[in-house]
Amino acid sequence: MPPIGCGFKAAVIGCGSAGRGHAEKAQSLGLEVVGFGDQLEDAAERARTEFGGRYATTDAGRIMRDDSIDVVLIATHHDAHHPLAIAAAEAGKHILLEKPMCLTYAQAVEVAEAVEKAGVKCVINCKFRIAPAVRKVRQLLPRPRVSHGQLAMSESENIGNPWLWRADDGGGLLISTTVHTIDLLGYLMDDAADRVYAEGRVFGDNKGSEGYPDALVGTILWKNGGISTVISTDQGENPLASKWFLEIWDGERTAVLSAHMNRADFSGCDVGYVDARELPRETQDNAAMMVNLIEAIRTDGDTLCNARDGAHAVAICNALDAAARTGTPQTVQ
Numbered sequence: 001m002p003p004i005g006c007g008f009k010a011a012v013i014g015c016g017s018a019g020r021g022h023a024e025k026a027q028s029l030g031l032e033v034v035g036f037g038d039q040l041e042d043a044a045e046r047a048r049t050e051f052g053g054r055y056a057t058t059d060a061g062r063i064m065r066d067d068s069i070d071v072v073l074i075a076t077h078h079d080a081h082h083p084l085a086i087a088a089a090e091a092g093k094h095i096l097l098e099k100p101m102c103l104t105y106a107q108a109v110e111v112a113e114a115v116e117k118a119g120v121k122c123v124i125n126c127k128f129r130i131a132p133a134v135r136k137v138r139q140l141l142p143r144p145r146v147s148h149g150q151l152a153m154s155e156s157e158n159i160g161n162p163w164l165w166r167a168d169d170g171g172g173l174l175i176s177t178t179v180h181t182i183d184l185l186g187y188l189m190d191d192a193a194d195r196v197y198a199e200g201r202v203f204g205d206n207k208g209s210e211g212y213p214d215a216l217v218g219t220i221l222w223k224n225g226g227i228s229t230v231i232s233t234d235q236g237e238n239p240l241a242s243k244w245f246l247e248i249w250d251g252e253r254t255a256v257l258s259a260h261m262n263r264a265d266f267s268g269c270d271v272g273y274v275d276a277r278e279l280p281r282e283t284q285d286n287a288a289m290m291v292n293l294i295e296a297i298r299t300d301g302d303t304l305c306n307a308r309d310g311a312h313a314v315a316i317c318n319a320l321d322a323a324a325r326t327g328t329p330q331t332v333q
């Protein structure tokens, strides 16, 4: 059988580490990567040289006007997700959009509306949704009551990305990175958030001037009565728990997700654990949001993290940030 992406043409916009990863993944799935766009000519040209392709450009409009392109892979700094995703949808392109979908919920809703109006497929790259261990948790604990999610990483991991701490194009640790955890909590609780509480601190002296917390502790109340806690910090990674860590309880069963979301350990279930690293290579390779996007295009189905899902995660992040800044609980939009 030909690879799933055969016959589709793609372009990457944002040719940094994530964008180049998308080019490599796209080629491995059989997509032809035609165009490389970046605000920096060098970055676009370097990627074109590395992966081949017809052109490199600093003009995203060239990609949008290119009728040969079916899929746009957007991996820029966060401020550009909003205008680029809207332009891609209006040009009739299917979209893989990096997380966070946008910096604000209002922007994310505009993207979702543009995607729905154009009838294109869009997947937000909240990639842990498709991780085999996560899918097993969702299957075995479909109605959790209580959960805890955390992102705990070392400060040095983001040293090469000072833009993450800028208001203009980054938005701080919570929306830049912990958005994965927030999205997973929503996915596993299978519910919409109602209200949040949070407190934040800034411990590091390398966090820019915006006051985004490098340690935030929050509470999320879900509409159906479930409750979650969340920790977002770059004050150190615990190798036992891993950078990404979740616990879920449903009153009878429990699940613990660790090892960078590769592993789920269960109690009260027939299954003791799932470890994705023990699964066949092909299963691991297919656990990717780009595969999910191509399947959605081919079957005219929905994606595993559509634009409304992405917008909801942004809404929760915005509310947690506001709660930490003001010291008052916030209603999630």
Ligand SMILES: NC(=O)c1ccc[n+]([C@@H]2O[C@H](COP(=O)([O-])OP(=O)(O)OC[C@H]3O[C@@H](n4cnc5c(N)ncnc54)[C@H](O)[C@@H]3O)[C@@H](O)[C@H]2O)c1
Residues within 6 Å of the ligand: 013, 014, 015, 016, 017, 018, 019, 037, 038, 039, 040, 043, 075, 076, 077, 078, 080, 098, 099, 100, 125, 126, 127, 161, 176
């Ligand atoms: N899903 C994941 O697990 C994951 C992992 C890493 C990064 N990311 C996301 O991928 C995106 C890119 O991150 P990165 O680590 O590759 O950053 P990076 O800084 O390495 O690369 C970003 C590139 O985008 C370009 N760019 C920025 N604004 C632009 C604009 N307006 N138009 C065109 N190009 C623009 C920059 O010049 C740069 O080359 C971010 O959204 C980030 O959060 C996701």
